[in-house]
Amino acid sequence: MNQRLEDLLTKAWGPSLPVIIVTAIVALLLPILVHTFLYRARTPTSLPSFLLVGPSGSGKTSLLTVFENGSPAPTHLSQTPSTVQVQLPPSTKADSQKYRSEHDPTAKQRPKFLIIDTPGHGKLRNHAFEQLRKPQPHLKGIIFVVDSASLSSDTPGRSAAGLTEAAQYLHDILLLLQKRYTGAKSSKGPPELPVLIAANKLDLFTALPAQLVKSALEAEITRIRTTRAKGLLDSAVKDETLEEEREWLGDGGEGKFEFGQMEEVNVPIKVVGGNVIGADGSDISGWWEWIGEQL
């Protein structure tokens, strides 16, 4: 026994070919494996991301160019989603850096994140819904851009077409986020997913201020919810199986809808005004600040 062990050890330390080959392979492969493992943990896919949604022409792609380069570039109707990497400007502080001293060198590091632009055209919205349906561990928030100048109606008693379109799109997104919560497996529910409603184009004199954008959208969503609930009720009479499919936005789907009701499903909503393009340049500081709060 002792003799065999000694033989084995002699062989293992001896200059035999298989031992040399195995050692060489381990020595060469180990650093490569360690590198790939560490590198994978730091690829851009693990960066926090934000999703840009909103009706066509609201200014999403223009906003993306300002986020990326600091100044707006000409855009045209987007057909496919696109992702860019953006860095927080020095003037905005990330929430995670709030308690860091000014003199701490790590406080100077500006956090990087991804912004995913989606097409807003009615027939291309599946791109945005798809992004929300698949699990997104790095998604930190959703930015819903609206054209505030398209929301006011010329005819009293009738909603502007722009308002109806924006509210319908927002309603569908919020319903999806609510389903994410109600359909969650764990009792704790999914993590918070904040929504920023970016009331854009405030440079135009016909634009509604942010506070009115909020109430106009809330009122229009209330209307949409009532009509949809009615439609579903009618069809549910005909088809009993629809019973389980029924789901309304907000608690019970009755009365007035307010953005505050979404907090129950872990979706805090904030409305902040700004403009991407304008005679005095762009003003998107309120939106930067909101992004900083989520990082």
Ligand SMILES: Nc1nc2c(ncn2[C@@H]2O[C@H](COP(=O)(O)OP(=O)(O)OP(=O)(O)O)[C@@H](O)[C@H]2O)c(=O)[nH]1
């Ligand atoms: N006056 C004014 N115009 C703006 C502002 N932001 C964007 N626009 C204009 O709005 C138009 C549409 O902007 P886009 O960024 O292409 O719109 P989008 O939301 O990407 O539209 P889709 O790609 O179709 O979903 C462009 O002509 C912009 O110049 C703004 O703050 N003020």
Ligand SMILES: [Mg+2]
């Ligand atoms: Mg676009």
